Amino acid sequence: MISRVAGNCFWLNRYVERAGSMARLLRVNRAFVPGVDLPHLHRWHPMIVVAGEEEQYLRRFGEDENGETIQEYLTWDSRNTTSVVESVRWARENARTAREIVSSEMWETLNSLWHWLQGGPGRRLYRSDRDHFYQHIRAMGELFHGQADETMLNGEPLAFMRLGRYLERAGQTARLMDVHYHTFPDEGAIDDPIRLAQWSALLACCSATEPFQKRSFGTPTAREVVGFLLFEADLPRSVSHCLRAARHSLVQVRGYGSNRIGMASTALLEALLSHIAMREGQTIFGVELHDELTYLVDSLTDLCATIEQEFFQSTELQAQLLREELSAAAQQ
Amino acid sequence: MPVQTEQAIGLGGDPTLLDRYVPLARTYDELFRADGTPRDDVAGLVAELDQLGRTEFTTRQKLAEGALFRGGVTFSVYSDSRGQEKIFPFDLIPRVIPAATWEVIERGLIQRVTALNMFLTDLYDGQRILKEGRVPEEVALGASGYLKELHGIRPREGVFVNIAGIDLIRGSNGEFLVLEDNLRTPSGVSYVLENRGVMKRVLPGVFRRSRIRNVESYPAHLGDALMSVSPRDPGQSRVVLLTPGPYNSAYFEHSFLARQMGCELVQGSDLFVHDLQVYVKTTTGPRRVDVIYRRIDDDFLDPLVFREDSALGVPGLVGAYAAGNVTLANAPGNGVADNKAVYPFVPDMIRFYLDEEPILGQVETYVCARPADRQHVLENLKDMVVKAVDGCGGYGMLFGPRASRREIAEFDAKIRGNPEGYIAQPVVELSTCPTWVEGEAAPRRVDLRPFVLTGTRSWVLPGGLTRVALKAGSYVVNSSQGGGSKDTWVLEGSVS
DSSP, X not given: OBHXXXXXXXXXXXXXXXXXXXXXXXXXXXXXGGGSOOOTHHHHHHHHHHTXXXXXXXXXXXXXXXXXXXXXXXXXXXXXXXSHHHHHHHHHHHHHHTTTTSOHHHHHHHHHHHHHHHSHHHHHHHHHOHHHHHHHHHHHHHHHHHHHHHHSOSSHXXXXXXXXXXXXXXXXXXXXXXXXXXXXXXXXXXXXHHHHHHHHHHHHHTTOHHHHHHHOOSSOOHHHHHHHHHHOTTOTTSHHHHHHHHHHHHHHHHTTSOSSTTHHHHHHHHHHHHHHHHHTTOOOOHHHHHHHHHHHHHHHHHHHHHHIIIIISOHHHHHHHHHHHHHHHHHO | OOOOGGGGBOGGGOBOSSTTOOOOTTSOBSSBOTTSOBOGGXXXXXXXXXXXXXXXXXXXXXXXXXXXXHTTOEEOSSOOTTSOOEEOOEEEEEEEEOHHHHHHHHHHHHHHHHHHHHHHHHHXXXXXXXXXXXXXXXXXXXXXXXXXXXXXXXXXXXXXXXXEEEEEEEOTTOOEEEEEXXXXXXXXXXXXXXXXXXXXXXXXXHHHHSOBOOOTTHHHHHHHHHHTTOSSOGGGOOEEEEESOTTSTTHHHHHHHHHHHTOEEEEGGGEEEETTEEEEEETTEEEEXXXXXXXXXXXXXXXXXXXXXXXXXXXXXXXXHHTTSSEEESOTTGGGTTOTTTGGGHHHHIIIIIXXXXXXXXXXXXETTSHHHHHHHHHTGGGEEEEETTOOTTOSEEEGGGOOHHXXXXXXXXXXXXXXXXXXXXXXXXXXXXXEETTEEEEEEEEEEOEEEESSSEEEXXXXXXXXXXXXXXXXXXXXXXXXXXXXXXXXXXXX
């Protein structure tokens, strides 16, 4: 398929995934914060940090750590490229640009989500029943991904969509987990009840509460939760599962043609998979966990940049491939 | 057949739709005679619409708008993603054309497009028509769309105009006249197809009981026409649609047609030229391109030949075209044939190349470059429509009867200063069609853009885009200036 359009498919799904993740995170934190006794700074500030928006936020709002300001910023602010509204906007722009590839069902879901956010209904629900508001965004994201799987041909465009979806999700799960570190930056008893309460909340963020209970009886321990979110191969939002699903899509994409395109991306992804396999079974906490999660997020950023270079912005590589092809044909 | 009394009340005692409709005086109405009774061919349809009643009709009109909005069938004039998107206003009352009338239009359009293709072939080659004095040399070679760089290049099968949109209007006597030819990148066909889809969904009963020719085969015909002019074996050929990108106002249409034809939609940066061949960058490496249905203007096609600053085009594209390695549809250089200064000579082209009389008339036109014409125009400006020869979209024109004294003086000076730049036409009382405005069916002026596809032969889409001026008394149907659209129903031939 057209390189640029493959990029649209990849980014379309990344943005939808990103919007859904942000909605999940904000919703769960709203449920978590009132029930626990936390220093004011540690209630909403971590959301800003894991969104990568600390610097921008401080510049605009200074010390204002009011939950309302932060939610407004992460949900609606058009100057914040990671806000829910911006993610939906860019998802829709990518879908509109690749409209001939995206199924009508997916397009209508995304278009109605966009108009819902832009018009009165979304704003009204945000004011009257915010829980329901975030729930709606998350559900539309799930509907969208389901429609991708159910209404697209199982071909290259879908493979790029899934590649984007899973790489973004792996990174988002890592970011979500890092909320814990930013909420409890000091060393302390890891199975302290407040800390466990947050781990439960983070499980809920990843739709992992019920799956976790099916695998682990009794009171959860932090060790079990961390292991579950990082390594559980059967959990749709675990880092390990997402990376494997991404590998599946990358293999599928490369199966369509030239061996040359995708070599570097594959090497990076395989390295990351080996790294995860090596870490599996180890107990990781505190700063070490924070470092591990940072490593994962950074590696995923590198991988996505390489995919961009190899598959979507490939002008030089294309010219080189053509020259080789033509000279091979001339020699025959 | 007059409307019967029992039909004057719709379902549930709701007032009917059209019983109070009054056509404009001295104006042809598409559905009603001057005395307010429906025309014979549409009496059944009028009765059907009446039976729906106003409330039901309004509900369905809203359904239609909702469907178009949700589907993203929106129109935005170079807005960014933050801009308001609006649907191209759609009116549910269809415009109907009887089979016998359509048969004449169809023949007339094919005749006209055939002659225009022959004119372009001749103009970019031997220029016989100039040598024999049937079209003045200074008019043709001085027209803004004439590209001397392309002289001597003959497109595949001699077809310059693969896709034509010929605008027709209907004067007060009901005769169809050609208002202008669009031979470069005519747009609007996606609305024809989308409007039809919505119409079938929201008025299924009315639609089913009328016998209407289908428009859904347009993309397949377009695909066939493009493939038939490929430089390579059609089995191996790759057709792409080249768009200026998602911020173009017609992007929806580009995307729609690519999807319907099953071809790829590309931007200039997706293509490159190597050794006079065009390639598209794909995820599996470069692939050769044979036919480009391009929806970007000539000026922007190739920065090596035309505008250097064009980021929309493909460097080397015109070279590949000149070498015969890629088909551009429409061919570059067509602008000369739909230039308003050349338009007055089209009937003569038909006589010259085909030795036939034109089947479709056109609007009487005064060429301001001619002293006698100019004199007449300047003396009668308040009764004239004056158009800049390279203007389009209803911009840069004077509509005499509605112009202020200052505007008239302004055009007087413009014409005296640059007579070659203007033509003028008498005001044509465009026909009207009942249109739903503010809860009432009111007469609004319409035009019609049928589409003609030409590959190895020509085909006319039965129907076309009916544009309607939504403002009372307005003659301007352009979508950029508050126009809307209607579904156009070409009726099947009668069975008897």
